[in-house]
Amino acid sequence: MKDLSFQLYSSMFLLFLSLRAKSKIEKPILWLCDPIMFPLVICGKGLGYKVIWDHHELPPAKFLNIPILRSIFRFAYKVSDINIHANNERMDVLENRLVQKAKNYLLMSNLPESFEPDEIRPTRLSDKFDTSRPFIYLQNSYSESRCGNEIMGALVESDINVVCAGNFSEFQEQFFSKNKSYFSKKVYSVGYISKKEMNWLLSRCLCTIILYRNSSWNQWYCDPNRLYHSMIQGTNVITGSNPTIIGALKEFEYNCAITLDGDGANQEDILQALNQIRNVDSKLNPSVKNLPLWKSYRKLLLSKLLELRF
Secondary structure (H helix, E strand, O other): OHHHHHHHHHHHHHHHHHHHHHHOOOOOEEEEOOHHHHHHHHHHHHOOOEEEEEOOOOOOHHHHOOHHHHHHHHHHHHHOOEEEEOOHHHHHHHHHHHOOOOOOEEEOOOOOOOOOOOOOOOOOOOOOOOOOOOEEEEEOOOOHHHOHHHHHHHHHHHOOEEEEEEOOOHHHHHHHHOOHHHHHHHEEEEEOOOHHHHHHHHOOOOEEEEOOOOOOHHHHOOOOHHHHHHHHHOOOEEEOOOHHHHHHHHHOOOOOEEEOOOOOOOHHHHHHHHHHHOOOOHHHOOOOOOOOOHHHHHHHHHHHHHHHHO
16 A cells, blocks of 8 residues: 555656646646645646546545545645636535535536437347346346345345346356356356447346445445446336435426435345336336436536636
8 A cells, every 4th residue: 555655656756746847838727636636726826727536536534534635635625726627516515524615616417428229239248148027137237336246136035037138247257156056057157248239238128237335435436337327228227315316307207217225235125126016017117208318517617618718
């Protein structure tokens, strides 16, 4: 850990030197995209740069429990020309902890880049997979932070087919080894897939499960791209009561979701939701039509950049 910190701050020091040299020639805008960059925010401002600080990744709560670090971080946040956040909830939780409001901010959710309605069957999906039978589509949901064991435990009890995208961790493989019979007959892994393959699965599955354990700010206030993709396809969703997820469902009036209590990290709650959703035909669901795309931020971002330069 010490070696990693040394390498990181050595890199930051070299970047500072290059910024200092460049500042003698021109005054460009400096865009920083990580909470650990707070020293460079202050350095950049000291060198006369306009600084944009992107907070799509929030600092660990323990980090801000240290008074001196919280004070420096607060100062960096205060002097940034623009602070960018993924959503209001993430901005509020950070500003409440810092007791500091941004002088200028921009909200940029993790919206899809495009709709791309085209779809193709995943190339790695087994020929033995029966598309006429209901199945659950899991989108890289196998880590502890995404309630992987609770989800898999509920699926074993439900005895339903599952298609998994992404790769399994060694920890998850150990879990599977205890339920070999179910996973050999019911679980189909397709690895990492294209958007067209994802569309094929989302448009045909009984539902998808999207959970984020309440173990950190980045988890609890996540702005999940996979939720937006599910809404575009009109897919049934089982999710936790994360404030950002609840906010997105309300904002786009998406009613094809079962929200579990808390973060949903309860196997019995997931099982009950699966039993409840068996009777819902996802193919009849309306897709969200008013969901903006990532490119919708272009004009707003450009106007903000022009304000900084002139």
